[in-house]
Amino acid sequence: MKPRLVVLLSLFAGVVSLALAADTAPAAAAKPLRALLITGGCCHDYDFQAKMLTEGLKPYGPITWTIVNEGGKTTKGQIKLYEDPQWAKPYDVVVHNECFADTNDPAYVAKIVAAHRAGTPAVVIHCAMHTYRAMTEDTWREFLGVTSRRHDHQSRYPVRPLDAAHPALAGFPSPWVSPLDELYVIDKLWPTAKALAVAKSEKDGNDYACIWTNSYHGTRVFGTTFGHSKETWSDPTFIALLAHGLHWAAGK
Numbered sequence: 001m002k003p004r005l006v007v008l009l010s011l012f013a014g015v016v017s018l019a020l021a022a023d024t025a026p027a028a029a030a031k032p033l034r035a036l037l038i039t040g041g042c043c044h045d046y047d048f049q050a051k052m053l054t055e056g057l058k059p060y061g062p063i064t065w066t067i068v069n070e071g072g073k074t075t076k077g078q079i080k081l082y083e084d085p086q087w088a089k090p091y092d093v094v095v096h097n098e099c100f101a102d103t104n105d106p107a108y109v110a111k112i113v114a115a116h117r118a119g120t121p122a123v124v125i126h127c128a129m130h131t132y133r134a135m136t137e138d139t140w141r142e143f144l145g146v147t148s149r150r151h152d153h154q155s156r157y158p159v160r161p162l163d164a165a166h167p168a169l170a171g172f173p174s175p176w177v178s179p180l181d182e183l184y185v186i187d188k189l190w191p192t193a194k195a196l197a198v199a200k201s202e203k204d205g206n207d208y209a210c211i212w213t214n215s216y217h218g219t220r221v222f223g224t225t226f227g228h229s230k231e232t233w234s235d236p237t238f239i240a241l242l243a244h245g246l247h248w249a250a251g252k
């Protein structure tokens, strides 16, 4: 090997190792995010979804997960953790993926939202929009940023971003066609909420927010109504969306 080539090669190796160091240093120094996943209830495979979430988000930054999967498999159940007024204190962000449409207990739901009102960010997924649906009070829906009481049939819905520059939509393909999933009918997008993407109903032709953010008394909430099927939870675009949404929410 000619000396000049050796010098060039070692220079190149030096640049590569410097670049690698620059790339890995912040990740190594970053404190893991403390995330709580609350899940359980009717209609979906929550063990599978929890696995896809916690495994799928690994490449996006260090997260220490606590998973609470309880309340049974029906539309009526409660999570014991919420009895503690400080339940959200140890966490940087809470993911709500619980599904108890017929739980109608205003005092119970008040304890849940109080933690978010006090500043703990949240991610809300799919059936979290229909949980506590039996309640006439809007306590839970104000926190979500959307009011929904029913969903359209399962189909593959083209999703149209409205705010492609939002960090939660980083790398989001336009359009993205959802795997087989339910489209939730949004009766009301709350004034504090902002739709990031919509999908069109095949029944009434209306666009409904399917990805959004909400400012709940100043606390960040990120939501998506997709997440019914195993196909959706196996889609890298859906997982990336949850990852970016969670990190955006936790970023305050």
Ligand SMILES: [Zn+2]
Residues within 6 Å of the ligand: 043, 044, 126, 127, 182, 227, 228
């Ligand atoms: Zn569903």
